[in-house]
Amino acid sequence: MVNFNYYAPTNVLFGRGVEEQVGEIVSGYGFSRILVHFGGGSVKRSGLLDRVLARLESAGVGYVLLGGVVPNPRISLVREGIGIVKKEKLQMILAIGGGSVIDSSKAIGYGVASGGDPWDFYSGKRKPTGCLPVGVILTIAAAGSEMSNSSVLTNEEEVRKKGCSNDLCRPLFALMNPELTMTLPPYQTSCGCTDIVMHSLERWFNRGGTMDLTDALAAGLIRTVMRSAAVLMEHPDDYEARANVMWAGSLSHNGLTGCGGVGRGDWITHNMEHEVGAIFDVSHGAGLAALWGSWARYVLPSCTERFVKFATMVLDVPQQESDTETALEGIRRMEAFFRSLNMPTSLAELGVSPTEEQMRLMAHKCSGGGTVGRAADLDENDLYNIYKAAL
């Protein structure tokens, strides 16, 4: 194991009806003028937005609305948000939604508090020096952005999707009512469960060791999500299963399942998906499922020990004739899990057919011209091979 920093300061209120406390919580922090940021019409149609606004008004909190966040949130709306916050002198951003809305809020927060163009923080040109406080009412269990230090943004002009990780953006509070996720379309629920599992998988697969406690927590988390996801396929309104998935979403990406791991994991599947998502606008979770198996088989020889431990400890695979066989059986079972959620396990099943040129370009961008990954050292040719295998 290696030294680590664990910092997850978000104040989580979890359970039925917690969103009703938003007024007293926001005013309790001393905020009286905020940006309310959200996505499409679902928070309006469900009545959630109206309920939240009523609570804010009762608590004497003024607000400006900014809707319209789309999946794979865009820099243009972020720039608009920064302008509004500055002009209206708003003190915090309340994100109502899932990862896209929260990530867009974090980007606005960076832009307001750190100055300059927010894309700089995602392109790696500058590091943010501050972030306006972000609070969350979570409606989608997936990205874990409600406790995480990461955000992902799409620059639609440059056709790039990039992440920025910094503790400054960890949300101040998160109100998490599992009931709010019950009306998600089944496909989005499946994408969410996939993303949640993947956040711990990315941390699991690294050479150089981790720590037993982290493995035990990650295994417990992944197994719980897999069981709960199966329940939700049959009973989308099962409160306990929704709650397990929602809380797992936060814990799977707040750092807990990476403590002691070298480099905090691999993240190549995520980065490869970001390139696909930048071009094809697919659902993130589905994109991950489409790529993971091909990635796993490609890096297996470099990271066999971790794949064997994953297969036996997480998926109850009995020891096979060889470690490689045990590991491969684990990969097969993981893909079977994805399929059981109606997730794709290839780019074709994802509905995406990149050209040779696109695959070369995605591989090049993902590698940054160098060698990447913790489960294996991958250059742009390796990444191209993985895309190719995933077709």
Added chain:
Amino acid sequence: MVNFNYYAPTNVLFGRGVEEQVGEIVSGYGFSRILVHFGGGSVKRSGLLDRVLARLESAGVGYVLLGGVVPNPRISLVREGIGIVKKEKLQMILAIGGGSVIDSSKAIGYGVASGGDPWDFYSGKRKPTGCLPVGVILTIAAAGSEMSNSSVLTNEEEVRKKGCSNDLCRPLFALMNPELTMTLPPYQTSCGCTDIVMHSLERWFNRGGTMDLTDALAAGLIRTVMRSAAVLMEHPDDYEARANVMWAGSLSHNGLTGCGGVGRGDWITHNMEHEVGAIFDVSHGAGLAALWGSWARYVLPSCTERFVKFATMVLDVPQQESDTETALEGIRRMEAFFRSLNMPTSLAELGVSPTEEQMRLMAHKCSGGGTVGRAADLDENDLYNIYKAAL
């Protein structure tokens, strides 16, 4: 499951040599005058105190020293600390030690920021309204106070040991180097492992349900501590085992293993031990081990389902002829674990022989004149019976 609040904002730096960063961290928060609070001579003898003071000096941080914290820390030293902090206008308290030193620091922090006599917060007379920031360099893995919202204090005049739980006292940062725990006497290591396991056990046993994810995390944590404790009995300088136990100590008491559980658990074994500790000045972990089995057998009929799940999920007990038998086998295995660490499983083995009068008094104080507990409803007569069974 029930609604819950999870809030564990402590910034943890974990691993070899992290205590060397204390100067830059304290000054990074903007503190220039602090109280350095510690226990007996071991932090001096080991050279840790000198190293820390040198780092503070290099960073331009002034300090006042206050040593002398004893196990079951006392209100008299807390009052002295409050006087020093006020007189010297100190801005934070750096605790170097284990639970006793951290808890004493929290009590000083309450006293300074909330005013009045600090015992009021432990006797339940008043709630604290603020707490001076507390930072930690941890040298004992046990109490989990480095991330928790609790502190326990002994009023030596009133012969009472009481806890106060409030999020205000959650430490600002914790520097956790497992190497610093390698020189602990074996008995203290065992007491620490017992305390750590007990913090998740107390949360496990409640009627009214919990959530699957919390059970999975708690089971993984408890199993990891049990395995690591066994390693440490043979190899006290095993870094990985020390690290697992140390990190488990924080996670077992920061709230993680209680999320969704009714009332966040039972806590009767802890409260009964506090009464023993107030009179007999025993080691907390050993006191818990001495009482737990008698408590468990007494409450088993009221909370059978949780005992069965504990036996099967945590201790791999095969299903027996009856649920009660399965549960009892789990209790036996837990006691066997305590004995494997040379921990007592009775008050006699703890070296304590309370009189009838003392047991009646302890039971009365522990019950507060009413009914307590989450695994079962226990009045003062029940508590007396448990003490009696534990003799």
